[in-house]
Amino acid sequence: MSDPEPQPAPPPHQPFQFGLRTLLLLFVVLGSSLAVFGGWGFVVFIAAFGFAICIRTASWLWLLALLAVTTGCVLCLQRPVAGSSHREDCHYRLFQIAGALAAYHGANGCYPPAYIADASGKPMHSWRTLLLRFFEDPLYKEYDFSESWDGPKNKRLLAKRPKVYSCPDDPTASAAGAVETSYLAVVGPNCAFSGAKSKRVSDLTTVSLSNTIMVIEVSNSGIPWSEPRDLPLEATGVLDPRSPDLALKSSHTRHKEFFFTYEYGSGVHVAMADGRVEFLRTEGLSSEELRQKIETGSFNESDFGYYDYDSAKPIPNWPNIAALAVWLLSVGALLTLAVRSRKGPPAQKANDGYCAATTEIV
Numbered sequence: 001m002s003d004p005e006p007q008p009a010p011p012p013h014q015p016f017q018f019g020l021r022t023l024l025l026l027f028v029v030l031g032s033s034l035a036v037f038g039g040w041g042f043v044v045f046i047a048a049f050g051f052a053i054c055i056r057t058a059s060w061l062w063l064l065a066l067l068a069v070t071t072g073c074v075l076c077l078q079r080p081v082a083g084s085s086h087r088e089d090c091h092y093r094l095f096q097i098a099g100a101l102a103a104y105h106g107a108n109g110c111y112p113p114a115y116i117a118d119a120s121g122k123p124m125h126s127w128r129t130l131l132l133r134f135f136e137d138p139l140y141k142e143y144d145f146s147e148s149w150d151g152p153k154n155k156r157l158l159a160k161r162p163k164v165y166s167c168p169d170d171p172t173a174s175a176a177g178a179v180e181t182s183y184l185a186v187v188g189p190n191c192a193f194s195g196a197k198s199k200r201v202s203d204l205t206t207v208s209l210s211n212t213i214m215v216i217e218v219s220n221s222g223i224p225w226s227e228p229r230d231l232p233l234e235a236t237g238v239l240d241p242r243s244p245d246l247a248l249k250s251s252h253t254r255h256k257e258f259f260f261t262y263e264y265g266s267g268v269h270v271a272m273a274d275g276r277v278e279f280l281r282t283e284g285l286s287s288e289e290l291r292q293k294i295e296t297g298s299f300n301e302s303d304f305g306y307y308d309y310d311s312a313k314p315i316p317n318w319p320n321i322a323a324l325a326v327w328l329l330s331v332g333a334l335l336t337l338a339v340r341s342r343k344g345p346p347a348q349k350a351n352d353g354y355c356a357a358t359t360e361i362v
Contacts, residue, residue, distance in 0.1 A: 025334055032327035036320070048331050052338040086169040087252045090182075090217065090269055091277050093164045097183060097215055098271040100134040107134075110200045111214075114185050114193040115228030116145075123228035124148045127185060127193070128165060137162050149226045158224055165225045167269075169251040172220045181225040183271075184218050188233030190295045192273060204273065206297025212273035213294050216280075219250050219268075233295060237287035252279070253307060259321060260314035264307040278304040 029048055034041035105111050112130040115123035125145060132140035139160055144153045158179040166173040167182035185193040190205050192214045206212040216231065223229050250269065255262040265283030272278060281303055282290060293299055 022337065025330060025337065028326065028330040029334055032323055032330055035323035036327050048334060052334050055335060055338040056341050086167070090167040090169060090250070090252065091279075093167070094183060094215060094217065094269050094271045094277045095275075096135065096164050097131070098275045098277060100131040101214055101271070101273075102275055103134045104131060105201065108198075110198040111192060113196050113198045114187045114230055115196055117196045118148075121196075122148075123196075126226055126228040126230075128181065128183075129226050132162070135162065135164060143226075149228060154226065158226060161225045167217060167219065167250065170219045171251070172222070179224045180221055181223055182217055182219060182221065183215050184221060184223065184231040185215055186213055186233055186236060186294055187230050188295060191233055193230065201273070206273075206295075208297065209274040210272055210276065211297035211299045213270045213280075213297075214273050215271040217250050217268040217270065233291055236291055236294065255312070256317075258324075259317055261317055262312040262314055264312050267307070279306050280304060281307070283307075 026045075026049065030041070030045045033045040033048070037044050101111060112127040114127055116125040116130070118124050126149065129140075129143055129145075129149065132143065139157060139162060142157060142160075144151065147154060149155075159177065161179050161181075165181045165183060166178065168174050170180075170182040172178060173180045173182045185191075187193045187195060192199060192204060192212055201209065204212055218231060250267065252269070253264040253267055255264070265281060267279055267281045267283065270278055270280045280299075285293075293303070
């Protein structure tokens with residue numbers, strides 16, 4: 001009887017196989033991690049991938065991996081929301097603008113004009129550039145008042161927009177490289193701003209300084225911060241898709257959480273002539289009523305104040321919910337693949353019609 005032929009040694013079993021399926025799965029885990037956890041998504045992805053490798057090499061780490069998934073869900077649910085802090089930032093920036101307007105009046109005996117015009121009456125500079133000195137902003141020394149706001153020198157300063165002129169909740173003004181302003185003056189004959197003419201406190205025709213709007217918040221204004229263009233009273237309107245007016249709107253009436261968004265009545269922040277900053281409710285107001293209140297200062301106490309957040313109805317954030325579902329499924333699939341890869345390679349099958357050993361006939 002002859003010795004059995006030597007069988008080839010099985011290939012060494014790898015800790016983790018990076019096949020096409022695994023690579024696609026890792027790509028899904030990475031994308032969903034970034035969608036759910038934001039900047040921390042890459043760290044979560046590395047942790048999930050590391051746990052999958054650990055599961056392949058030590059079974060007791062399966063419990064640790066489940067703990068990691070649970071912790072990730074908790075972090076997702078508890079991710080901080082910046083809505084309330086953004087509202088406070090917007091309030092404070094308008095408060096700074098109101099203080100700068102008061103300082104300008106104290107230094108010059110009048111408020112700044114809405115714009116400074118050239119000899120032909122064309123607007124050259126905005127009140128926002130005139131206030132730079134009162135913010136002690138070094139940009140004031142770089143700005144060239146001898147040329148127009150969009151001249152060669154001044155145009156380069158658009159990208160250096162002072163932070164005070166942008167609301168962090170304004171989607172266009174808060175974008176990277178944005179030059180728009182979130183705060184506009186309301187311009188009209190009976191308003192605090194009336195074109196190229198400066199006004200003193202004694203020139204105001206409204207009921208009182210506490211009811212006189214100086215600057216108002218306008219999200220997505222489309223106006224560069226140094227452009228001498230603002231909000232004409234006749235074009236002022238409330239948020240109404242049927243109206244062509246430049247609507248007064250902000251994102252402060254929307255409270256975002258991971259699973260739900262809470263919508264409230266419309267409204268915007270306004271800076272008053274007495275230095276106060278209020279949240280003006282525009283819910284239920286028509287554009288005509290709003291213009292009349294701004295022009296005459298006939299505001300009531302009920303026109304100001306934030307809405308009651310407890311009364312808002314939640315709106316599901318389906319993109320976030322879908323991203324979390326994809327993340328859970330993809331991480332679960334990755335860990336399942338790691339568990340299955342713990343099994344050894346399949347046993348070699350005997351060749352059909354042959355025996356593992358041959359018998360020699362004597």
